[in-house]
Amino acid sequence: xxxxxxxxxxxxxxxxxxxxxxxxxxxxxxxxxxxxxxxxxxxxxxxxxxxxxxxxxxxxxxxxxxxxxxxxxxxxxxxxxxxxxxxxxxxxxxxxxxxxxxxxxxxxxxxxxxxxxxxxxxxxxxxxxxxxxxxxxxxxxxxxxxxxxxxxxxxxxxxxxxxxxxxxxxxxxxxxxxxxxxxxxxxxxxxxxxxxxxxxxxxxxxxxxxxxxxxxxxxxxxxxxxxxxxxxxxxxxxxxxxxxxxxxxxxxxxxxxxxxxxxxxxxxxxxxxxxxxxxxxxxxxxxxxxxxxxxxxxxxxxxxxxxxxxx
Numbered sequence: 539x540x541x542x543x544x545x546x547x548x549x550x551x552x553x554x555x556x557x558x559x560x561x562x563x564x565x566x567x568x569x570x571x572x573x574x575x576x577x578x579x580x581x582x583x584x585x586x587x588x589x590x591x592x593x594x595x596x597x598x599x600x601x602x603x604x605x606x607x608x609x610x611x612x613x614x615x616x617x618x619x620x621x622x623x624x625x626x627x628x629x630x631x632x633x634x635x636x637x638x639x640x641x642x643x644x645x646x647x648x649x650x651x652x653x654x655x656x657x658x659x660x661x662x663x664x665x666x667x668x669x670x671x672x673x674x675x676x677x678x679x680x681x682x683x684x685x686x687x688x689x690x691x692x693x694x695x696x697x698x699x700x701x702x703x704x705x706x707x708x709x710x711x712x713x714x715x716x717x718x719x720x721x722x723x724x725x726x727x728x729x730x731x732x733x734x735x736x737x738x739x740x741x742x743x744x745x746x747x748x749x750x751x752x753x754x755x756x757x758x759x760x761x762x763x764x765x766x767x768x769x770x771x772x773x774x775x776x777x778x779x780x781x782x783x784x785x786x787x788x789x790x791x792x793x794x795x796x797x798x799x800x801x802x803x804x805x806x807x808x809x810x811x812x813x814x815x816x817x818x819x820x821x822x823x824x825x826x827x828x829x830x831x832x833x834x835x836x837x838x839x840x841x842x843x844x845x846x847x848x849x
Contacts, residue, residue: 540645541625541713543571546618548611550578552632553587555754558674560591562636569596571628571641576602576618578611584632615706615729616722627716629730631707633754635674640665640750644710647744652712660715660741662733664689664708667753674752681705681753688837689745695738696810696833698731699792700845704743706730708751715741723798727791735795739807781848789814817849825849 545563549556563573573595577585585601592599602621608614615629626645630636644663651661666689669678678684692703709730718740719733726732737743796803796811803811813832817825826846829835836845 540568540570540649542623543568543641543645544622544624544627545571545573545630545641546615546622546627547573547575547630547632548578548614548618549575549580549584549588549632550611550614551580551582552584553582555633555756556584556587558635559630559632560588562634562638562640563630564591564594565638566636566641567638568642568645572597572600572624574600574602574618574621576604576614578604578608578614579606612726612729613724616724619716619719619729620721622716624716625713626710628710629706633756634667634707635670635752635754637750637752641710643746643748643750647746648710648712651742651744655742657712658714660718660737661712661744662704662715662737662741663710663744663746664692664704665746665748665750667705667708667751668749670752670754672754672756674754676752677755680749682747686838686841689747691837692734692743692745693738694833695735695807696814697835698734698738698743699795699811699814700788700834701836702728702731702734703745704730704734705753707753709733711737723794725794727787731791732795735791736799739795739799739803781844785845785849786818789817 575588588599588601608617626648628641628644648661648663667681668676669681669684671677682689687703688701689703691697691701706729711733715737719736722729722732734743792811792814796815800808810832813828814834817828820828826849829846829849835842
């Protein structure tokens with residue numbers, strides 16, 4: 539028995555690309571899922587488009603109409619996740635295209651992990667993505683390569699706190715992870731990053747190298763993804779203040795995480811986070827020693843050269 543599968547879709551003025559997203563959902567080989575949409579006061583025909591196609595889905599579609607604007611895609615997803623009732627929950631962006639086997643593959647990998655480690659273990663699955671442009675043309679066969687993401691970094695808390703590896707629209711999680719999440723704090727950097735930290739600390743992060751999504755970059759994405767390269771990293775040398783701010787934001791998110799889960803964090807993880815939180819007060823050499831000793835590093839030589847310059 540699979541259990542209840544939910545797809546959480548956040549929308550706002552989504553008519554430009556939503557039709558393709560709905561087509562992808564309707565083409566899934568595993569069609570026994572519940573689509574739950576939170577619409578953030580769209581001013582176009584987004585809700586009408588979903589209502590017009592709701593009867594095509596195997597299960598009733600639920601549309602949450604917000605009374606007040608959420609303020610961000612992250613806030614909209616936090617609302618959806620707080621209300622999720624599924625045994626397995628996927629999150630979806632309105633402007634992507636899911637390949638037909640995405641749900642089936644994610645479920646299979648989650649359930650294989652449950653069979654291996656037990657059904658009470660929090661699990662997070664995520665897959666690679668193919669990058670497409672506004673017209674649907676493939677621009678990069680791997681989003682992980684496009685962004686120089688090392689998915690193995692997401693499996694350990696000390697690495698994932700510095701290097702976000704999980705893209706929200708590529709996520710699926712089991713019920714134990716949702717229960718451990720509780721209410722995601724509004725102060726976190728991004729909901730998908732916070733979920734990764736929880737899974738890395740208390741369970742397992744499963745990285746699937748087979749792209750299951752056509753990830754559309756069209757210039758108006760909420761996350762504004764850009765290609766990462768050694769040259770781009772070197773340009774950070776001209777933006778030292780911003781780089782220092784980014785690192786401090788990561789440390790503050792680690793502090794928020796430590797405070798939220800202090801009572802139940804494994805002792806080894808608590809000590810590692812304490813080491814990271816001591817970085818800002820340390821001297822020039824001490825800051826860098828703490829980062830290296832705790833493994834609070836980025837993938838690749840260039841990122842670490844740049845990052846350690848501005849700790």
